[in-house]
Amino acid sequence: QKEVEQNSGPLSVPEGAIASLNCTYSDRGSQSFFWYRQYSGKSPELIMFIYSNGDKEDGRFTAQLNKASQYVSLLIRDSQPSDSATYLCADPGNTPLVFGKGTRLSVIA
């Protein structure tokens, strides 16, 4: 069964710093990943999709997929207090999405 592992955190970074969130996965065949953001008391919202090795950038967010090492990461540049949330990665593949348990990010002003 596919597994997606994330450090639960909290990961604390000062405002303006780069936050690095990581996710490791078990399925060597995984080709793509989603990143969701979930504010406290709210539902998950999709923020990034990455397909294939390498980087994908969207504003302050960069997703990186490394198939050889089986990890995917999300970098948030110039972190803001409004980025404080739980970030979940999700592995599609050929089954319903498998979500990691999420990493809680706290950006300190």
Add this chain to the structure above:
Amino acid sequence: DAGITQSPRYKITETGRQVTLMCHQTWSHSYMFWYRQDLGHGLRLIYYSAAADITDKGEVPDGYVVSRSKTENFPLTLESATRSQTSVYFCASSEAGPSYEQYFGPGTRLTVT
């Protein structure tokens, strides 16, 4: 454009009672999903549906029943609620399939006493 809605948003019920959580989407997405989210367990899939009258079990289906008579609605019923079913329940939908991007409703916080 309401998107995906859930009702009720909060529910307190007693052990042994039947409770139904409602989910409604206005996007005409084919796929709909029910998850529960608990501290330490993350999001766990309960049931999903590919179309009206087509449903399939997820990771934790025991104690739950679903139906889908109309594309836009996907109710989740707890036939005899137990305290272990206290959780936050999210409904989601997807246009393309179970391994494509999913869009979540606001959630229902259910407490079983």
